[in-house]
Amino acid sequence: MAVGTANRFQEFRAELRRSEVRWAYALILPAVLPLLVFTVLPVLGAIGLSFTYFDAFSATMRSAGTANYAEAFGNELFRITIRNTVQFTLGFVPLSMAVGFTAAILLNRRIRGISFLRGAYYLPVLTSTIAMGIAWMWLFQPQVGLVSLALKVIGVTPKDWLNSPFTAMPAVIGVAVWKAFGGTMLIYLAGLQGIPETYYDAAKVDGAGRWQLLRFITFPLLRPVTFYLFIIGMIDSLQVFDLVMIMTEGGPAFRTTTIVHQIYLNAFKFNQMGYASAMAVLLFIAIAVLTYFNWKFFSSSLEY
Amino acid sequence: MAQTRNPRLIPRQELLFQALLVLGIALGLLIAALPFLWMAVSSLGTAGMVIRIGFTWDMFNPLNWSLEPYLIAWKMAGISRYIQTTTIYAVAVTVLATTTSSLAGYVFGRLRFPARDFLFGLVLATMMIPGSVTFLPLFILMLRLPLLGGNDIMGFGGHGLYNSYAGLILPNVVSAGSIFLFRQFFRTLPGDLEDAARIDGCSEPMIWWRVIMPLSGPVVTVVALFQFQGSWNAFVWPLVMSSSERLYTISVGMYSLAYGSGSLTSMAELFQSVLLAASVMAVLPILILFIAFQRKFVQGIALTGLK
Numbered sequence: 001m002a003v004g005t006a007n008r009f010q011e012f013r014a015e016l017r018r019s020e021v022r023w024a025y026a027l028i029l030p031a032v033l034p035l036l037v038f039t040v041l042p043v044l045g046a047i048g049l050s051f052t053y054f055d056a057f058s059a060t061m062r063s064a065g066t067a068n069y070a071e072a073f074g075n076e077l078f079r080i081t082i083r084n085t086v087q088f089t090l091g092f093v094p095l096s097m098a099v100g101f102t103a104a105i106l107l108n109r110r111i112r113g114i115s116f117l118r119g120a121y122y123l124p125v126l127t128s129t130i131a132m133g134i135a136w137m138w139l140f141q142p143q144v145g146l147v148s149l150a151l152k153v154i155g156v157t158p159k160d161w162l163n164s165p166f167t168a169m170p171a172v173i174g175v176a177v178w179k180a181f182g183g184t185m186l187i188y189l190a191g192l193q194g195i196p197e198t199y200y201d202a203a204k205v206d207g208a209g210r211w212q213l214l215r216f217i218t219f220p221l222l223r224p225v226t227f228y229l230f231i232i233g234m235i236d237s238l239q240v241f242d243l244v245m246i247m248t249e250g251g252p253a254f255r256t257t258t259i260v261h262q263i264y265l266n267a268f269k270f271n272q273m274g275y276a277s278a279m280a281v282l283l284f285i286a287i288a289v290l291t292y293f294n295w296k297f298f299s300s301s302l303e304y
Numbered sequence: 305m306a307q308t309r310n311p312r313l314i315p316r317q318e319l320l321f322q323a324l325l326v327l328g329i330a331l332g333l334l335i336a337a338l339p340f341l342w343m344a345v346s347s348l349g350t351a352g353m354v355i356r357i358g359f360t361w362d363m364f365n366p367l368n369w370s371l372e373p374y375l376i377a378w379k380m381a382g383i384s385r386y387i388q389t390t391t392i393y394a395v396a397v398t399v400l401a402t403t404t405s406s407l408a409g410y411v412f413g414r415l416r417f418p419a420r421d422f423l424f425g426l427v428l429a430t431m432m433i434p435g436s437v438t439f440l441p442l443f444i445l446m447l448r449l450p451l452l453g454g455n456d457i458m459g460f461g462g463h464g465l466y467n468s469y470a471g472l473i474l475p476n477v478v479s480a481g482s483i484f485l486f487r488q489f490f491r492t493l494p495g496d497l498e499d500a501a502r503i504d505g506c507s508e509p510m511i512w513w514r515v516i517m518p519l520s521g522p523v524v525t526v527v528a529l530f531q532f533q534g535s536w537n538a539f540v541w542p543l544v545m546s547s548s549e550r551l552y553t554i555s556v557g558m559y560s561l562a563y564g565s566g567s568l569t570s571m572a573e574l575f576q577s578v579l580l581a582a583s584v585m586a587v588l589p590i591l592i593l594f595i596a597f598q599r600k601f602v603q604g605i606a607l608t609g610l611k
Contacts, residue, residue, distance in 0.1 A: 023508035031408035045441030131583035135343035
């Protein structure tokens with residue numbers, strides 16, 4: 001009798017287990033299947049397509065071997081694209097981090113209205129790049145735009161900022177920094193709030209000044225955050241698209257065209273799907289390398 | 305420490321520091337807010353005023369404001385249609401992605417089954433694959449899906465899900481980042497409740513719906529807000545997936561408005577204001593959501609470290 005009860009109890013548990021496993025697979029299906037079909041499969045597709053000449057509309061495909069990659073590395077425009085992307089990265093990453101860090105230091109205090117201030121700094125991150133790009137085009141308007149008017153005060157001659165080769169890229173970088181620094185700020189703020197107050201108190205007892213607190217406590221302790229933001233900033237820089245599309249369309253004379261912009265143009269305007277895929281694969285490799293460094297750094301320095 | 309110091313004697317250096325601090329904060333506020341204010345004020349300009357004169361103090365006088373640009377944007381420039389499309393798209397993506405991601409987060413966080421860690425690793429790995437790499441092959445995939453949109457079994461003959469709501473929405477029905485967020489949160493919940501429910505004969509989906517979800521209000525809100533915000537602002541995918549204005553989201557619609565759609569050029573005087581009015585309308589829903597849920601947005605960033 002007692003044995004029978006125990007058996008039945010075990011059976012009941014085993015049945016529960018089996019049903020748990022069945023449900024588990026059933027319930028992750030609507031998440032895992034789309035990820036496989038709409039994320040993993042396209043990566044494989046891009047790799048495959050990059051070795052072909054492909055026309056999506058007539059659906060004709062010819063093998064291209066490595067011609068698309070050879071084309072990329074031999075192509076003057078691709079070199080320009082890489083140069084633009086490097087320039088953008090060199091401007092955007094340090095600036096967005098520096099501005100975000102400064103904002104975090106400014107707003108890391110308990111004063112009235114602090115959450116309103118943080119919210120206001122952060123708002124540009126959430127808004128549509130296209131909409132704010134249009135607003136900034138108006139700010140950069142040559143004759144009556146606010147940028148021209150402000151610079152006139154300090155004696156700079158107004159010009160068509162977004163259409164001249166020397167100012168288009170800095171303008172795009174400036175707007176990108178404006179759009180992103182709120183996010184950097186919030187991540188730095190979270191980092192700052194993770195530093196125990198006692199460290200600062202101890203240093204103050206030892207007579208450390210403001211700058212020394214920053215230099216010897218804040219900077220070193222925020223290093224992981226800085227590294228993370230550095231990598232994420234580079235990954236974002238490699239993918240700039242919306243802003244360039246709306247503000248300059250890659251111009252003037254390809255001065256601000258970026259990798260994703262070139263992928264878009266080649267695929268959807270010039271119908272060079274194979275070549276566009278080759279560029280997408282190169283972009284993917286670059287992002288994968290950066291992600292690897294990020295992962296490597298954090299799996300070695302942080303305990304989760 | 306404060307008591308030992310004479311409160312009347314604030315050192316000059318300290319005073320200077322405080323002044324610089326206030327100045328810095330004000331400058332930051334100005335930089336962050338000015339484009340919004342300038343956009344809003346310029347969008348209210350009457351015909352010709354904005355584009356010809358640019359900055360005048362008259363622009364800030366409410367008596368000079370006109371809603372004409374908004375009416376033109378809403379009726380003639382098609383913003384009402386774009387907003388409608390964007391709403392359908394964003395709401396569908398938000399509901400679907402929040403549901404599928406929380407289900408998967410529940411399974412990965414609470415259930416034991418073979419290959420769990422492998423599958424979860426796979427989900428995490430997809431997080432590093434950005435849309436800018438996949439949008440081109442994904443476009444071809446949607447165009448050539450077999451048996452849909454006039455396609456034969458090999459995927460030829462028709463246009464698949466190209467230029468349809470299904471094509472817009474389907475690739476976004478799940479978000480790996482949200483799965484991760486849900487899983488992290490669900491792991492912190494105590495196990496007793498669901499065990500009790502299980503003994504009572506509750507099936508897993510019922511436990512998810514009746515026990516887990518009611519305890520997860522905050523994280524559901526965070527995920528839903530970011531899903532909505534992301535799809536409201538989406539540009540690349542709607543751009544390549546829609547060929548007719550019927551399916552333009554607000555971002556795509558405004559892009560086409562800014563570059564070359566012909567119907568408005570006859571009103572060049574007003575054009576700038578109309579564009580800016582459209583921008584205001586594109587930003588407004590997100591602004592309202594942000595004001596209503598500001599703490600959730602900030603929490604979400606701190607929670608995930610995602611931007």
